[in-house]
Amino acid sequence: MACWLSARNAHARWARLYSLAVDPVLRGQGWGGRLLAAGEDWMREQGLRVCRAEVKTDNQAARRLYASQGYREAGALPDYYGAGLDGVRLIKQLETKRALRTA
Structure with missing residues (x-):
């Protein structure tokens, strides 16, 4: 079983994972x-160009x-x-499908 949950910003071209x-297993x-x-x-497909996410600093995997x-x-x-539980912000620029096909 795997799960993905994201939200998009209605006025910008980015989403947050x-x-x-x-x-x-x-x-x-x-x-x-x-x-x-x-x-x-x-x-x-939604026209979004950036994905942002956060992860706990100690989650090396x-x-x-x-x-x-x-x-x-x-x-x-x-x-x-929470107190003493640090995170890291992650960002990925999403290339368009056209750019991916020509790469």
Whole structure:
């Protein structure tokens, strides 16, 4: 089982990924990357050009996944998840389908 939850800004061309979860039994099999790619395709179809996400600083597996999919770390978020629970903001520029086809 895998899950993707995002929201879009009605007045801008960006969306925020709120949650991405993969059943522990399925981890390490590429489901996270496939789920991200499917969600990004949907975002592109909606005309969105940027995806933002946040992750706990100590969640190294998630940080590796996002980095492998082209997300860059854009800033520290002190106490984002509560006192002493820091986060990292992630951003990915979404290329258009046309740009992806010619690459």
